[in-house]
Amino acid sequence: MAEDTRRSASPEESRDALLDQLGSANRRRRQEASHQLAIMAKYAPDVLIDHADALEEALFRPEAQTRWECLDALADLAEHDPAKVLGAFEGAEASLFDEDSAAVRLAAFRFIARVGATSPEHSDKAWPLLDEAIQCFHGDPEYRDMLQALIEFVKGDISDEARDALVARVDFDANKGSSAGYIRAYSRQIIDEAKAAAKR
Template sequence: MADNDIEKLIEDLSAPGRRARQDAAHAVAALAAEDPAAVASHVEELCDALERPEAQTRWEVLSALTSLAAVDKEACAAAVESAEASLFDEDSSMVRLAAFRLIVQAGLGGAEEAGRVWPVLDEAVQCFHGDPEYRDMLVALVSFAQGPAPKDVRDALAERVSFDAEKSTLPYIKAYSQEIVEAAKADR
């Protein structure tokens, strides 16, 4: 995609019409999934787009930032702060899930990053336990448990999900919780 096309998409994230913003956000998320570097110089505008009223624009932008965070942790450091507000969006489980995934991805950037994001992830696990997006949050936590988190964070994560790993009556919660505990306790 040409630079001027990318610039137009980024501009359209601030368009006056909801539909134009949603379409632009969808295109930006698709572009970032294919070529994260294409949006790397637009983190500030992407973070600004997290303030739009419609949920789809916010979750698509969070997805774009997650793709970027996978390849450029420094570029998305500021986005994590914006994502934290989105993590507790009361109106959209899709926005909450997209924010959770971004924060997990940021935590995969290194031990220090994992330690920094863990308190927010821990709070989200407590808040959204049993909500529709919780299953997908557990999937993301498996990768976090397998990542570079320091031992104290991995221990806290294992403790957080240990009850469900042992006693949950919901098979998916029990299975993912067990997988998280095993990954968190694995020797590194």
């Protein structure tokens, strides 16, 4: 029996093949590639981090799935080297106010919050976008997940100005409004985390 000499593709070869598909004219191939790249960004970010520009370009593809998968990938890469993904802010801003896809809006919000949490300078860049989205999507189905992203944001290395502005934004829901359930609970948690961060 002949020996099977086939070998598995290396992570780099797999990455390169997926990046080629991400630039394909075929919508389905782009979607499948973006999904696999999002997995790679989570479990092997070092293989992908120097190719964030390809993910950034894909934020302007017409189909929603490619955009939200790439935003998820960029959010994971931001934890490892935020400087490499700063170029994605323009595409993320456009996706943050996508009129047709809640999944795209949420992925953009998470990316911006994740990058914003990495330094005071980045938080000052991220906060105006996050603030506008809070006002636009308050109470929408994706708002629960947005609040969870804000909890992680306020725990990060953000500026005093961004932290104070966030506390002021959620104070009404936390203490004075009629909001019940998750909105009130998460808003109070954001304020508690902000107080804890201020003491550190």
